[in-house]
Amino acid sequence: MEKIKCAVIGVGIFGEIHVHTYKTYERAELVKICDINEKRAKEISEKYNVRYTTDYKEIAEDEKIQAVSVATPDFAHKDIVVEMLKNNKNVLVEKPMATSTKDAEIMVKEAKKSGKILMTDFHNRFNPYFVQIKESFDKGEIGDISFIYSRLSDRIDVPLKWFNWSGKSGPHWFLFPHIVDLICWFSNSLPKKIFATGKKGILSSHGVNTYDSVTGILDFGKFYATVETSWIIPQSWPSIVDFYFKIEGSKGRLIVDFNEFICKISSDVKNELSFPFIAGYVPVDKKPIGFASLPIQHFIDCVYENRKPVISPEDGLNNVKIIEKIVESIEKENIVEY
Template identity: 35%
Template sequence: MSKLRMGVIGAGLWGNNHAHTFNVLPETELVGVCDLDEGRALKMKENFGAAEAFTDYRKLIASDDIDAVSVATPDFTHTPIILAALKADKHVLSEKPLATTVKEAEDIAEAAAVSKGKLMIDFHNRVNPILAQVRDMIQDGQIGLAKHGTARLSNTTFVPFEMLSWAAKSSALWFLGSHLVDVLRFILADEVTRVYAVARSGTLSAGGVDTKDFHASILEFSKGTVVTMENSWILARDNPSLVDFKLEFVGEKGQIQADPTHSGGLRRIVDGGMKFNDYIGMTPTGATRIGGFVQESIARFVDSVVRDVPLLADANDGLANTRVLAAIEESVASGIPVTIG
């Protein structure tokens, strides 16, 4: 059977996860890699044995040797790349968020509907074993109707100040809230109908990153659940993990609490204090297998293209996600609740 010939656009941290996965899976062949920085593109090509490196995504997409592309570029750059790939009838895996405006997300959803290629959004927490169990508990009715909940997905200041060179063009809402809104839609199997949100600035801008410090939002779902959501980029660096991820749902018959932040059984004490290491998202495997839900979600894209199994998250999921995030931004600007049509 011929292999699915892949191209990866974006040679950063997440692009390397994509390249590794496509290099290892027996159904795929990593043919091309692309980055605006030629040095990074060439390094990825060398590290993962790709046949060709590009600095222009349009040339990669135009290649007849590539069947599908993955988009692992910054949040605000996805739209033109995805549209070009769908127009060329390539299969597309995109990192979240699908787009950073509703109009762009609508354009992508329309293009996906007529393209011969499939489009999947890499909402990898859908295969996080902790969150998959929470969904099962909720959908099995173990706590009855979830009446209210809290959801926190935040980062220490390391992320906007050091990890992301483009942090000023995004925010904790788009970088983290995109994950969290999808997690809530996935777990509750429900849609957000109204939001009210506030945000504050000052800490990041004082350090040279001109974006919001945090967003605090109230999400109302159609079945009645109300969730208070936090996305912050100003947590102290003394936290044992640069991510803080917590969920709680209070239902008619009980509660569910989840802390997917880290695997608490693995701790190390170093000069900076106690640190937690992840052993769920990324796990060691043999040379021809992948491990952990981060790479498993990328493999689900391959399953969908090669075996025609349902997409983990499609264009409509990406559009719904963007609508909620845009409504939160609108509520911050207006100071009043925003209804999502």
């Protein structure tokens, strides 16, 4: 079987999942990886036995490569994605597609011009919990949506220890893409009005100039959705993620609460109690297990079979527009039209 030749640009925490998935998926052949941090690029290169470069243009110019994952920091997607599309590569970009509507529009325009796939990696659409409750929703088992409430927050060590670029993003750009996409996906609609508020102070005291927390109300007309996110869960909290999603319907309710579906580890050696968030990705027998690999495999399947992904370029663009409107509402201290 002829395989799709792939590359990954940005091999940090999540980029490595792309590397591992391509390396083990039967329809993919990982040709090259790229990261501007040569030490990290070399480490992943040796771990997965794949060539590396520190210049993404080498990947763009390699005519053998057909599909590229872009897993660079949130703010650093546009130039790389456009370069790949101009060089006839199909592109899977990590969420958010971009951190401005202008950048996202440029990317979508280039995708249409090239005729290549541009897919944003909204991997919770492949999460079995959400797949299951959406099946119930689509069958009409809870009636019409009355309101939706969702929160997705991270412990403070994510912005302070995981990345050196946190001040160029924030919980709104790093986490809202997941829950905003889920709300639009379930409802198959876009908001009409948005009101939001956000606070700064805790992270800025650590030198990270971004929002500690953001809350938004998205008015869809027939229903509304409240979304919450933060990057300041205390370091002592046992789980790195707080994720809750609820749809209240006219005839029922749907809830996914990741605080309930947990593994617990208590260690006197480490002097801590932890609840590892393991549902998305766990290496088992040298293979990636979990829903985080599924959209990557779906992307390759679409390239292989020459079909459109379930996530369109417009889905990624609309997601960016909504979050940018949330920021606009905070800054204007007023309701904004979508």
